[in-house]
Amino acid sequence: MKELGLISTLSINRFTDNGAYLQLSDAGEVLIPKRYLKGDEKEGDVLEVFVYTDSEDRPVAVTDRPVALLDEFALMQVKDVTPIGAFLDWGLEKDLFLPNSEMRQQVDKGDKVLTIVCLDHRTNRLIGVTKYEDFILSDTSIFQEGQEVQALVFDRTDLGFKVLIAGFYEGLVYENEVFQELEIGQTVTAFIKKIREDNKMDVQLTPIGRQKYEEGADFILAKVKETGFLPLSDKSDPDSIREHLGMSKKQFKQCIGQLYKKKKIVIREDGIHLP
Structure with missing residues (x-):
């Protein structure tokens, strides 16, 4: 069928x-x-x-629609765990069965796991598979560095956050380059930083190069215009800059430098003012 x-x-x-x-x-x-x-x-x-x-x-x-069709990925929550496998919530009355043999690692109730819907040809049933590496596409020639993509955050590691790009490609956002709150299951706009030799991609959440600083400068200027003042300067600590603006200190200094040269802001000891 x-x-x-x-x-x-x-x-x-x-x-x-x-x-x-x-x-x-x-x-x-x-x-x-x-x-x-x-x-x-x-x-x-x-x-x-x-x-x-x-x-x-x-x-x-x-007439209901699941979160993923056959051969599609989605992040699904574990509803129950049994001796033979787990049951996942995929938006339908009947949960999706994840056999023990198709688990990448053991799951617990409440976990959110990246799952692909597959057909078990032995039983002719739809099942979930969390061994996602077997289905990730390796030909990344359709991408280029600097390209904007939509990325699904699906796991956190010691290095950072793993993301799924365009439904079938793996990327990584490094921990030290995350300047905003990220949650598993969140879809974010990201930019391809580097395509590695193993065909996986390093991505970041801010635009690459000059565009990053231009967009950051516009964002900072809008923030200053809201109240006429921003309590930050090039001497502010990185945590304070991240809390207020969600960006690194390096990006912040580049952005306010642009604005200062264009005479759009005045930088004083207590922070940034409009001219």
Whole structure:
């Protein structure tokens, strides 16, 4: 059944007391339970549904959409752990099963884990797999250094935060380059800093090079204009700068230098003022 694990547009063949049967591409049918119907449908109507298997391993169609389709990644929370595996919340009534054999490492209830939805060909069921390295794409030729990307924060290590880029590529934001609060599951705008020989990418949360300082200068100027004063100077400690602006001291000094040369700010001992 090629519809399994995907969003499909299927027409209604017939109605039963339990719901309606939809036409599959292989000439078979799949039931959509009555609770997913509005009540005014008729034979021949077309519905957009997600097809998976119910608790008795029977194919079923629902109008709900999971957080990830077949062969897609998503961060999922562990709802329960059993001796044979774990069950993940993926947005549907029936949780996604994560077998012990497909775990990258042991999980606990409440954990958020990067998971890809796969088809277990032995059972013809959809399962979760957290051994994400097996599915990460290695050809990073579509990217270039300095490029802006959307990144999903999915893990924290001693080096920093691991992120998923464009759905299938791995990146790392180094701990000492994080100047804002980051949470697992958060999607952030990032910039590719370096493409390494192993085809993984180092990324940062601020634009690369001159653009970074221009955007930072605009941000600082807007902050000063809000109150007419910012209690920071080039002598301020890095933690204070990070708390107020979410940027490094190096970036801060470059930015206020630009603003000062353009006579857009005045720097005094107590902080930054408008001219």
